[in-house]
Structure formats: structure tokens, C-alpha cells
Amino acid sequence: MFRRFAIVGLLASALSAGPVGQIASAAESADAPRPVLRPCRLDPARVTTHSAKVSAGFYWPYLLYRPREMRTPFLLAVPNNTGFATSDPELLAVDGTCAAAGAADLAERLGTPVLVPLFPRPRVPGEDENLYLHALTRASLLTQVPEYARVDLQFIAMQDDASRALASGGIQVSRRILLDGFSASGSFVSRFAMLHPDRVLAVAAGSPGGWPIVPATRDGRSVLPYPVGTADLKSLTGAAPTLAALRHVAWFFFLGDSDTNDSILYRDSFSRADAELIFDHFGATLPTRWKEAARLYRARGLNARFKLYPDVAHEVSPEMQADIEAFFLGVTRAGGAAKPAG
Numbered sequence: 001m002f003r004r005f006a007i008v009g010l011l012a013s014a015l016s017a018g019p020v021g022q023i024a025s026a027a028e029s030a031d032a033p034r035p036v037l038r039p040c041r042l043d044p045a046r047v048t049t050h051s052a053k054v055s056a057g058f059y060w061p062y063l064l065y066r067p068r069e070m071r072t073p074f075l076l077a078v079p080n081n082t083g084f085a086t087s088d089p090e091l092l093a094v095d096g097t098c099a100a101a102g103a104a105d106l107a108e109r110l111g112t113p114v115l116v117p118l119f120p121r122p123r124v125p126g127e128d129e130n131l132y133l134h135a136l137t138r139a140s141l142l143t144q145v146p147e148y149a150r151v152d153l154q155f156i157a158m159q160d161d162a163s164r165a166l167a168s169g170g171i172q173v174s175r176r177i178l179l180d181g182f183s184a185s186g187s188f189v190s191r192f193a194m195l196h197p198d199r200v201l202a203v204a205a206g207s208p209g210g211w212p213i214v215p216a217t218r219d220g221r222s223v224l225p226y227p228v229g230t231a232d233l234k235s236l237t238g239a240a241p242t243l244a245a246l247r248h249v250a251w252f253f254f255l256g257d258s259d260t261n262d263s264i265l266y267r268d269s270f271s272r273a274d275a276e277l278i279f280d281h282f283g284a285t286l287p288t289r290w291k292e293a294a295r296l297y298r299a300r301g302l303n304a305r306f307k308l309y310p311d312v313a314h315e316v317s318p319e320m321q322a323d324i325e326a327f328f329l330g331v332t333r334a335g336g337a338a339k340p341a342g
Helices: 020-028 089-110 138-142 151-168 184-195 233-237 272-282 286-299 318-334
Strands: 006-009 036-038 047-050 062-065 114-117 177-182 200-206 250-256 303-309
Touching: 047 089, 047 151, 062 089, 062 151, 089 114, 089 177, 089 318, 114 151, 138 151, 138 233, 151 184, 177 184, 177 318, 184 200, 184 233, 184 250, 200 318, 250 286, 250 318, 272 286, 286 303, 303 318
Parallel strands: 177 200, 200 250, 250 303
Antiparallel strands: 006 036, 047 062, 062 114
């Protein structure tokens, strides 16, 4: 899901600065103006902040939202996505609070708690410029910096910690979770589900970075490395998903047909080689690639639905929101056997 907090003002020296994302990312510099934040509203009685716990496997905090009534034994995880590079704890906390606030209505209707990690998007030298942890990029699997390394495993450690916290209050949840994400978060949730299908009941991924990872090692003569496909996952992570495990996940991919937000063009998201592969093999536009990705999911027998929404740009429309809710309701009621909504 995209950013839900507003940066409503800055110090006088920055009033003529550029776009919001660029202004906010400048806040990491010691001499840069600090943004003025307007936090989202969230009932403090319903949300708790859980500090980083290196001994348990995670270096960053997370938020846990508890609904007024538990009606399903599943945890809804909504990865954070600031939309710009930052490791500023205040910005991450406000962004995470807004992500939780954005998911609160859905959580109340589903009757499920919500976990929001507070992962950073740190600046790094070189062409990438930042380590795009929010999108679970290839670089995020390769980094050796302990606090940034394998955020997918850190995410699992957070889920286990949240399960223990809920259990201490008498709430039991399954180890298989619901995942909801849009844009970079859409990339994160679909890639996480591909890496760890045994931990996922259902995933709703919107506008996932110009190309959703596909459950294929090759298409024709073209080898599909991560994050295009799964060809080299075993060498990257030590394991590769099985089709049997992937078929136990319910997948819902959604995209507006007027969406032009294409991460393929950016080196923090895809390498030049992967970008050329995607453009040459799957097409130049998002709707064209959408059909190709759907073809590859169908060919492997996955329980996946790809839906294209007319006249919708890079946003989560009311129709999309209704379909996400229907999708999760159907899946949780059927214990994972339901077909995606739409």
C-alpha cells in the first residue's frame, strides 16, 4: 500500500524544494530541513510497538494492531513502504502507523490482527543509490550488512514474535498469514510468498513494480532469475519453492490499466539485464506484461487471479479495496481453498 501520511510543511529554507519524496529523503542529511509530519489517526488502545529483538532474529521494530473482535485465526501482514529512501526512525514510525491505520478497517471487517514492519530504505553508494528493502529486491537478499540482511527472514521472525505476543493475551493465530501490499509493498508480498509459500495463506499484490515475480525458472529459451522468476533462488537463499507449496497459496494480483508506475526503469529495483529481459520477452507496457505473467501462473496450475481495472492509475481504487476484502474473506472462510475474488 502506498504512503498514507502527509509531509505538510518544512522549515522556511525548504519551502521551494522539489517533490515530496525528494524532500523527505533529504531529511537524512545533517544539514537538511526536517519535515513536519501529520501522523494518521489510530486508536492507541489497539496498537502496540514492539522493539527490535536481535536475539529473536529481527533488527527493526514492528507495529501490531489488534481488532476489537477476533473472527479468524490469521495474521494480516502489511509491509511498510515510505516511497523514498530513509532510515529515519521517526519517518518510519509515522509511515508504519499510517500503514496500520490504512489496514485497520479491513482488519476490523476480517477480525484479524495486523503486523506492520518498520524496515528502512537505506542509502547506499553506487548506481542503485538505495537498498530497496521495501520491495524485497535481489540486492536485499545479497547484502551482508547484518541489520539489512534477509529482511524476509526478519519478517518471519517478527511474525513469530507477534504470535507469541498475541498468545500471551489468549489469541492464537496460524503460522500461515495473509499478505496485502501495493506498489513496492506489492512487490514485497508477492516475492515473500514465492520465497516462503509455507508461511502464506493468501496474498493480495497491487501494481507490483512493473512485473510480478513468476513461478518459473525459464520461459522458452529465456532463463528467469530472481526477481523476474525463480531460476536462481536456490543459489541465492539455499532453497527453491516447490510447485506443490505454491499451489497452496491463494494469489490475487490487481492493476489499473492506466498505471504507468514502472519500476523496471530503475536500477534500485531491477538490473539492466533483467530490465532488458522483461522488455524484450514480456513487453514494453504494464498491461501487456500483465497478460504474460498471468499466462505463466496459469501454466503452472497456481490458484491465481490477475485483474485489470479500467481507467485506474497508480492507486488502490474503491473497487480494488472491495475485491481485496472479498478475496480475504473467501480465503479465510474456506481455509485457503477459495478462488481469488473478482
